[in-house]
Amino acid sequence: MKPRVLAVGGPTSTGKTAFGVLLAKTACGEVVSCDSMQLYKGMVIGTAAPTPEETGGVLHHMVGVVDPAVSFSVADYCAMAAPILADIHARGLVPVVVGGTGLYMDCLLSGMTFLGQQETGEVRRQLWAQDGEALWKRLAELDPQAAASIHPANKKRVIRALEVVLTTGETMTARAARQSAAESPYEVTKICLDLADRELLRARCERRVDEMMEKGLLEEVEGLLKKPGLRASTAFQSIGYKELATYFDGILPLERAVEDIKTATKKYAKRQRSWFRRDGATLWYYRDQLSGEAIIDDLRQRNLL
RNA sequence: GCCUCUGUAGCUCAGCUGGUAGAGCAGGGGACUGAAAAUCCCCGUGUCGGUGGUUCGACUCCGCCCGGAGGCA
Numbered sequence: 001m002k003p004r005v006l007a008v009g010g011p012t013s014t015g016k017t018a019f020g021v022l023l024a025k026t027a028c029g030e031v032v033s034c035d036s037m038q039l040y041k042g043m044v045i046g047t048a049a050p051t052p053e054e055t056g057g058v059l060h061h062m063v064g065v066v067d068p069a070v071s072f073s074v075a076d077y078c079a080m081a082a083p084i085l086a087d088i089h090a091r092g093l094v095p096v097v098v099g100g101t102g103l104y105m106d107c108l109l110s111g112m113t114f115l116g117q118q119e120t121g122e123v124r125r126q127l128w129a130q131d132g133e134a135l136w137k138r139l140a141e142l143d144p145q146a147a148a149s150i151h152p153a154n155k156k157r158v159i160r161a162l163e164v165v166l167t168t169g170e171t172m173t174a175r176a177a178r179q180s181a182a183e184s185p186y187e188v189t190k191i192c193l194d195l196a197d198r199e200l201l202r203a204r205c206e207r208r209v210d211e212m213m214e215k216g217l218l219e220e221v222e223g224l225l226k227k228p229g230l231r232a233s234t235a236f237q238s239i240g241y242k243e244l245a246t247y248f249d250g251i252l253p254l255e256r257a258v259e260d261i262k263t264a265t266k267k268y269a270k271r272q273r274s275w276f277r278r279d280g281a282t283l284w285y286y287r288d289q290l291s292g293e294a295i296i297d298d299l300r301q302r303n304l305l
Numbered sequence: 306g307c308c309u310c311u312g313u314a315g316c317u318c319a320g321c322u323g324g325u326a327g328a329g330c331a332g333g334g335g336a337c338u339g340a341a342a343a344u345c346c347c348c349g350u351g352u353c354g355g356u357g358g359u360u361c362g363a364c365u366c367c368g369c370c371c372g373g374a375g376g377c378a
Binding site for chain 1: 332333336340341343346
């Protein structure tokens, strides 16, 4: 009997945090955040990291635990989160994995184990200086399968695949197969939240940004930008931070920078939906049609709680 | 009141000397195994302000009307 895991995904601004708390309370669980940005320290407002009021006493893991200037990846996330799941299980509780980072969620829940260390800095730098098309052709020779699935224009992913062959001597395709677990070590119930009304989701994304500004996003970003090495970090890619940096750099007026945050948030929500929709074994609930309690009731009727 | 410029996709605009329109952004769909809130791919029929006219044929020329911007009074 595999240990039970509840998961909550879906686009941003659909109420995952609140529902995650409700679900954890109902199922005697603890929340394990699955958000590539909330896990950084000091990025609270811009990532809408759960506040003490929002968590309502439910323990949240993987929030504010990494130095923003340090580079972090899916592999690091899984290395940190998997033991937390084990610990929660060991204490007889249910982990509730909540967040919008689809890649992190899938890797964690499928029991992926990443091989070896990541030492690609120099190789990566050299590859970036080269022509994208040429790189893709090179990849087509070294790892035809990877090349077939990566668009030549997607330089970032072409380089990643090349890095793997060049530094490990193993194709990304072969490596990926070795890293994947034959089957998930968990009994997963995956729930995704969305809004049926697209216009409403867009409006909520915009309101979310306005609220962040009211809560002091500007000050948070200003403070963070003083940290050395931050601009080159993964954390800096977070929506809100890089846009407000253009304001601090005098490139855009504040109003425009905030507009950019809004459109970036809306586009992000769209990409998240695409990701989460891929998994057919997911229960989707429209938050503009069902309350959290109604969703819990439905899950009970399905014998999932 | 007169003169000039202007009115083309949700927004900003391209459209040579007439042959019924096309970009960027927004929006939609998708991909995604160590940067993933990242990166990338696909999708553009709209009364070309309205109305008359010239023409085989007008977004493109002419008249008038309506709506903008500026200048002179």
